[in-house]
Amino acid sequence: MLKRTPLFAAHQRLGGRLIEFGGWEMPVQYTTITDEHLAVRKAAGIFDISHMGEVLVTGNGAQAFLNRTLTNDLAKLHPGQGQYTLMCNDRGGVIDDLYVYRLSANDYLLIINASRIDDDVAWLQSQAASFDAADSFSLQNSSDATGAVPVQGPRGAAFIDQCFPGASTGGTAISRPTDLKKNQIAKMESVGRDVWVSRTGYSGEDGFEIVAPADLIENIWTRILAVGQPHGLKPAGLGARDTLRTEVCYPLYGHELDEQTTPIEAGLGFFVALDKGEFIGRPVLAEQKAKGVRKKLVAFKMADKSAPPRPHYPIWSAGPNPQRLGEVVSGTQSPSLSIGIGLGYVPPEFSKAQTPIEIEIRSKRAGALVVPKPFYRKPD
C-alpha cells in the first residue's frame, strides 16, 4: 500500500497525475512538466514535499552529536539558520543528504529524503546509542506528523507575506517572511498554530519552504494557491521538481548519491567541513580530498537534435578505442534550454569542461560535451 500525504485529495481535485515515488503516491504533474517548470522559472510554483522526513534533535548535547554525525559544520549556524549537509557512513558513503536548521539554541530540525527516513532514523539511533553523552539530547522522528510545501520562483516574494502576515515568534527575528535571507528560518503563527518558514529550495530560484503540522498543510496549500494564482503561481509536481533541480545540478538521493558514493566524488566538498574535528567518514573524505578520487560527477550537454539522456545509459569516451567511463545518473530534456542534459560519473581525467564524451542511447552512441555546473543560473 502506497503512502499518501495530507494533500492527496487536493492533488486529485487539481487533476494531478499520480505516480509511485519512494513508496509514496505523489503527483508527477498537473498540466505538463514543461509548463510547471517554466512557471517556476518565470513566476512561481508550489510543491508538496510532505512525504519528506523531519527529525527533531533536542538538548544541550544535540550540536556535538550532530556535528559528529553530519559533514558540514553546525557550529557555524546561529539560531534561525540552516545549512545543506550530508550524513555519511564510516566509508564516507552517503546515507542521506539533508537540510539541518538550528531552530533555537539547542533545537535542530533535520529535513531528510522520503525514501531514506527508516534508514536515517535507524542510523541516527545507533549513533546516538554509542555517543558518549547519549543522555544529553533526544531524537524525535516527526515525519508522519509534519507536512511541507515549497513555494519556488521569482514571484513568490510578491505574495508570501500576505500568506503569513506578521512578525516571527521564533528562529530568525523578522517582521515579515520576505525579511528572511537565504538559508534563514523563522517561526510564524498561522491559524493560531506554529509553522516554520525558511528561505530555501531545490529549484535554483528564490523561494520559501513551509514546514507545518500535517493537519494544517491543506489549509496552507489552499491559502497560498489562492493568494499566489494572480501572480502566476501554479501547483507543480515531482516531474518539474526533478527537471528544475537537474538544471541547477542539485543531487537527488538514489541518483547522484548512494552509500557507495562520497560527497567528494559528487562534487559536494564545499559541504564537508574537514577542519571541524572528527566526524563519521572524515578519514576517507580527507584522503580523497588530498589524493583525489576515482570517479567524479560531471554535467554534460547532448549535441543538438539528440534524444535526451536517461539514468543508467552508459557513458563512453569519444574518439578511437572508446572506453566505457561510467553511467548517467540523471538526465532529461532541459525545459529551459531545450537540449538534452545529464549528470554522470566518469574517471577524473574525463571530468574537465569541454571534454567530448558519448552517451549510449538504445545501442547507438550520441555525442555530448562535459560542461561546467550548473546548466542554468537564475538571472541576477
Place this chain on the structure above:
Amino acid sequence: MSNIPSDLKYAKSHEWVRVSGDIATIGITDHAQHELTDVVFVELPEKGKVVKAGDACAVVESVKTASDIYSPVSGEITEINKAVADNPALVNTEPYAGGWFYKIKLSNPKEVNALLAPAQYGAQISGGEA
C-alpha cells in the same frame, strides 16, 4: 475528451493506422500524446526496414521518459516523416496530421481487420487504461 477520427483503425497500444491501397500511415493517438505530454524527441525506423506487427519500431520521448511505439501492422517501411523528427511537438499539436510517424507497405493486409474500430478504441481509453 480525446479526438478519435472515425476513418482510422487503432491498436491497443495507442497507434493509429490510415490505410490507402496497400500503404498504411502510422502515428500515435490524441489520447497517447495527451498521456505523454510534451514530446521532445521522436526516433523513427529506417526506410526499407521490414517490421512485424507488434515490433517496437519507433521511440517517442517526453521530458520524463522514453516510450516504445509498436508497429500495428507488418510490412516494409516506405517513408518516414522527417518533419516530425525535426519538430517533435507536431505529435502533440497534430497527432493525426503533421505528427504521423511512417508509411508502411502492408505485407499482410488482413492484419488491419484485427485492429480496433474507433468505437472499440474509445471504449478502451474511457475504461481508464492508459
